[in-house]
Amino acid sequence: MKNQLLEKVAAKSQKQTLPKFKIGDTVDVHCLIKEGEKERVQIFNGTVISRRGSGISETITVRRIVNEQGVERIFPLHSPNIVDIKPVRSGRSRKAKLYYLRDRVGRSTRLKDEHTDQSDGTKE
DSSP states (O other): OHHHHHHHHHHHHSOSOOOOOOTTOEEEEEEEEEETTEEEEEEEEEEEEEEEOOGGGOEEEEEEEETTEEEEEEEETTOTTEEEEEEEEOBOOSSSOOGGGGGOOGGGGOOOBTTBOTTTOOBO
């Protein structure tokens, strides 16, 4: 009984369509920021280093470098404050969590592009 009620409430507030992206992709997360009575949309651009949870409690961790300092934000995917998530670039990753990027700086934080062939560099 209790689980059925929780599932009904969760189903109402869950977003029906989410864009397809995976670990290693670069995404633009459009967040709704409330400052007093005003509302605006702020874009957080970065690499998805973690995706955890399922259903209504699913979250992603997005990392970017600002002023030579690493910044990570954890976004609940089904939050009403997340207006949109747009995949910008697809990166190739062989791991589920990219926490090793925290120790890297500069060009070593870049991931290889998903759609390039290793032999001649052309797109597939």
